[in-house]
Amino acid sequence: MNTRQQYCTFQLADLFLGVEVERVQEVLRYQEMTRVPLAPRMVEGLINLRGQIVTAIDLRRRLELPAREAGRDPMNVVVRTPEGAVSLLVDEIGDVVDVEDEWLEAAPPTLADDGQKLIRGVVKLDNRLMLILDAERAIAAPGAEAPGL
């Protein structure tokens, strides 16, 4: 019996990424952001999510991808964590895709990931490959190991 899992997908530079749909609280278009001087590099700023203050993490910087072109506003993928919501800034939001277990493969060891293991696996979709992002590790500060993984 095959088990299915739904992924919320998004585009980040030339990467097509997915996060388990249950982990995603909501997706939002660009929100005004308050920058936080002295913050870690990966933190882009703080957004007001209906009265909740949410830290926004620039996923491009986190994955060490080139910076977003100027004038292009990122989208928010708000992810639930035990310590409250955190927003991941991405380029474009994609569809929710159904993935069968058997489409999933471990990330190739040659994948440039700087040993951070942020990519948990690769899904072979019909027309392209989707990388599964380990949201927990992506949110954790670089160097800090995500608990329980």
Next chain:
Amino acid sequence: MNEFDDVVNDFLVESHEGLDRLDRDLVQLEKEPNSRDTLSSIFRTIHTIKGTCGFLGFSRLEKVAHAGENLLSKLRDGEFALDPAITTALLQAVDAIRSMLTAVEAAGNDGDKDYADVIALLAKLQHNALRAAGAAPAHSTVPLPALPAREPAPATAVAQAEPQWDPVQRAAAAASATPVASAGPADDVHRAVAGGAVTDSTIRVDVVLLDSLMNLVGELVLARNQILQHTTTQDDSVFLATCQRLNLITTELQEGVMKTRMQPIGNVWGKFPRVVRDLAHACGKRVRIEMEGEETELDKTIIEAIKDPLTHIVRNAIDHGIELPDRRTAAGKPAEGVLRLHAFHEGGQVNIEIADDGAGLSVERLKAKAIEKGLVTAEQAAKLSERDVVQMVFLPGFSTAAAVTNISGRGVGMDVVRTNIERIGGTVELSSVHGHGTTLRIKIPLTLAIIPALVVSSGGARYAIPQVSLLELVRLEGEQAKKRIEYIRGVPVYRLRGTLLPLVLLNRQLKVPGAGEPDVVNIVILQADGRQFGLVVDEINDTEEIVVKPLGKHLKGIAAYAGSTIMGDGRVALILDILGIARMARVVGERCERALSKQAETEERAEEKRHTLLLVQVGSRGCTAIPLTDVARLEELPRDSIEWTAGRQVVQYRGEIMPLLWLSDEVGCERLGSDAEETLQVVVHSDGKHQVGIVVDRILDIVEEKLDIQGAGSVVGYKGRAVVQGRVTDLIDVAAIVARHGALVGQS
């Protein structure tokens, strides 16, 4: 959770409240052994606990309660009088019950300890007391049941007239009995509930629910702020009127919800009489506790936060502060010491004063201790002002108790007290008169959730500064901005009414580009850790009530921020942590404190020998340096203000007559034609009591240098010489120079 658990939980909550009341009542009873009200209240409480635990099947617990009740019933019936041994035994029984209740809470049964020793002790005391009473009736000390009690409360009168009261009456009596020790509103609530909820006017509410209500109100306040900001662009009168109403209702709702979380400080103080009694007995001291303002209300979270610091301070006062009775009598004080707690509201803050009439702090002993612990050098200690010395008790690793007791004196404590109080936005001050006592003043905000704040801008972003740290605002424009800010080797300072105030540039601390108007300098004068400094910001916007929200885990570690908030326009602003910024900019943690902190010691070993020096020109000799620690202020005084007295030159300065010394005369060189100049450059030196003006020819600079002093002590008036900024520079020993003119200084 099943029904039985519910019952047990109720029992636990009620019993804990009952035990707290027992502690208070027993101590009260010891003071007024004839108070039948108190005795009845104690008896009722223990009887209720006994009854309920029998019903719930906690037999061990029941046995202890029963033994206590037996003893109490004899007391109540006037068969013998209360003495300290009985009080102690009863308090032990209370402790035993308390630990059994904890076991019930943790494991669901009353544990396997049967406290046979406590039961035996209670029985023995009862036996002995009865025998003694039989031999010599204690009528003189205890009124017979028939005698009317002094000012009996109505409820107690019922209880007295009808010893075999039925449960309803008991509940009524419990609910309406006048509390003897303290009577905050919350106390009445507890009483009513413990007595079986005769009154429907109060209900128990889960704190979690209150917290979530508080959060919702916070959101509402933010939404209201947003709407109000929006109204400025509207002219629909109906809409505006509705907004006004919304505004009022929100404010009232906010106040109302805040009130639900308020608790009288008496809830924390309630246990102090017992603490004081036990401690005083243990130390062989006699201490009376006086409390004023128990009804002063504080937010629950703050009550929780100050519980431990307050307890610590009270313990300290008894252990270190109040002397042994014979020493007190020798000093001409009553043998019984007084510990006074006073709480009151002032300026939107709660003030708590804890004063003892004990020995006070000895400045000399504190200094000796600090030197012994290697916290300061003897030289530094000599220069410390009295205030600085007294503040040293807040340093980590400092304890003045001659002997380490099991109560205190291990050198942890006051620093933790201060940290805990500052964590909730409060301040602690200590003042002490040697031989007459010590007073600690704590100021804490009423609530943490919504605070007034000053909104400023820097680098294009807004920041909120909690108003508790705010002293005043200074705006300098045009020429003033250039002239009034002075630089000491790139470090800006500002003279605020004669005091040199270090300036911290917020832009520089946050590493953001400045974006203020040119030629305008906005300075926010702040206080952190007892030191003042000026924070330079681009713009000062407004004051606003802000709702404090914690920062996410990525940002928690940044010292500059205390939290975040949502402004009226819906955007997020960061709340500055003033203490954190002061520490980042090294405004606090200087001087003795830098040398004192153990951690800093290792980190800053390299800087250990760094000194901040004032470079001055004296005669033609070029550079001479005065340690900045010897400098109180720098002044420019007009030459014609000099007056003569007894052949000495003096000036009137700040309501004092300040003698002047010419440094060039002191070091034996010619004045550099400065006689022609209109103004005198004066370095004001203060030894804590007297001020001396040291006239120099020119003030050159202030530098921080690592000094390698040579030729120390070879010439009086010099500390030696060292290379400062690549030049050989003489170091002036101000203290030695002033000492030469000892009589002159003493006269002033």
